[in-house]
Amino acid sequence: MRLASLDASEASQRHWDVIIIGTGMAGSTIGFALAKAGKQVLFCEKGKSLLHPETGLRGNFAETFFERPTIPKTQHREVLLQAGRYADEIEDVSCAQSRHTIPFIGSGTGGSSALYGAAMERFFPSDFTPKKNHPEAQESTLPEQWPISYTDMQPYYERAEQLFRVRGSTDACHPDLQASHFLTPPPLGTTTQELNDLFTDNGLHPYRLPQACEFVPGCRGCQGFLCPNNCKNDSVRICLLPALEKHNACLLDECEVVRLESDQDSITGVICHQHNQEIALRGTTIVLAAGALETPRLLLNSNTKQWPDGLANDSGLVGRNLMRHYVDLYALLPRSRKGHPGNLKELAFNDFYQINGEKFGTVQSFGALPPSAVIVDGMEKDLQDKGRGWLIPFLKIGKPLIRPTLEHIFNRRVLFASIMEDVPYLDNRVMLSTGNNSKIHNRLSIQYKIRPHEKNRIQMFRNQLAEAFSPNRFMLIKQAENNERIAHACGTCRFGLAPEDSVLDMNNRAHGLDNLYIVDSSFFPSSAGTNPSLTLAANALRVAEQIL
Secondary structure, three states, rough: OOOHHHHHHHHHHHHHEEEEEEOOHHHHHHHHHHOOOOOOOOOOOOOOOOOOOOOOOEEEHHHHOOOOOOOOHHHHHHHHHOEOOOOOOOOEEEOOOOEEEEEEOOOOHHHHHHOOEOOOOOOOHHOOOEEEOOOOOOOOOOOOOOOOOOOHHHHHEEEEEEEEEOOOOOOOOEEEEEEOEEEOOOOOHHHHHHHHHHHHHHOOOOOEOOOOEOOOOOOOOOOOOOOOOEEOHHHHHHHHHHHHHOOOOOEOEEEEEEEEEOOOEEEEEEEEEEEEEEEEEEEEEEEEEOOOOOOHHHHHOOOOOOOOOOOOOOOOOOOOOOOOOOEEEEEEEOOOOOEEEEEEOOEEEEEOOOOOOEEEEEEEEOOOOHHHHHHHHHHHHHHHHOOOHHHHHHHHOOOOHHHHHHHHHOOEEEEEEEEEEEOOOOOOOOEEOOOOOOOOEEEEEEEOOOOOHHHHHHHHHHHHHHHHOOOOEEEEEOOOOOOOOOOOOEOOOOOOOOHOOOOOOOOOOOOOOOOEEOOHHHOOOOOOOOHHHHHHHHHHHHHHHHHH
């Protein structure tokens, strides 16, 4: 395996066919496709190499490995990195008083796919014509349509489903989907089947969630943490490792790209920091797949005389139109209470994806209970929103007792997550922030405010689900309004047909730069209302064909 023999000096002396920045779902998939086709591919990964099941902190959330959970996350940097988590503070300037936070996203080989719940669903055809779905969002920058259609994506969806060995049923998840290539999942657990029947009795249309998972004995449906069982089909297992082991690709881990060098119409160099050493890499084609937060940061930090406002930023849209999904958690108490409900991510329904002229999103069983710190943060936000901030100190005092209490409350409950579509606005954005690490390079700052239109949709969705989940008892854990839960961030380098209103062309190549492609979720012009993983993988296969 070439990984063991490659060092920074060797990498900087070679001219690569393709340099890929980021090894998440999109980066690893496109890299695998290009390496398999014979290209000399180099992956640059900011985080640690966590390629094998025996590496890293696995089997539970990073917070459970903290020595003292009450101290700030910034003092647990190494734990977060070993758990495949992003460990840099970003500045949130959305309110009058800025705050520093560490978003819950992936960093390390596999990116956020190493943490995902393996749900791989297609976007719906209506997702590709987004503006008509939100007529009341007058200030939004939603386009009439994506530059490609669902029909264009359909063959790549099928290829990605086969590549990632997706298992699931087609019932009700996609009316036009004839996915005979889906592998068969194990049967639903007793409690999940009970909830499936309850939803059906309530007039809903539940279905088996398509998942990229092998369901080995002892499978826990790992979500939010690294899988210890070599069970989850993330981008490492399916794409990155095969690219390295079988197709001569190479990897530089703990290698942070800080700047792209360019002339008027092409990228001429990739400047990295690895172990306090600066490295200059050269490649024919550069693929950015660092995520919707880091990709615009890198472009904005790469300004030159030819590109004074940042690379690929003639439109002024780099970093703008930041979107995320609004995610809430619902803890349902099954009526029969026969045995432990388990924590697998098995069931979903789309009955409120688009209904009565409103577009919301999907609902999925969630998996294991998140750490108490995650839930308490959501409680604090809810108290602030209700004008009860005076209760927060008492909540913090009681934190040591909260975990066992929550475990008792949730022991017999099944968690569901609602995933609601966000829409883009120009002033929701990623910017540069000069902080303690400014001697190295500029860090991230975000500005993200929820508009009244979106607040109203969040409440409408909650009302719909309260009715759908009855008569079961349930507890709502609000997460949607919390910017630290920046789930499925996207949109900050959108693709389109015209250079004046997009950053990328329809093939994900940057306007004005003939060798720069961006394939992470930055390219989304709308967020849709379901998991982005399959669309990222499918589009990466599509763009790989264009590059070849």
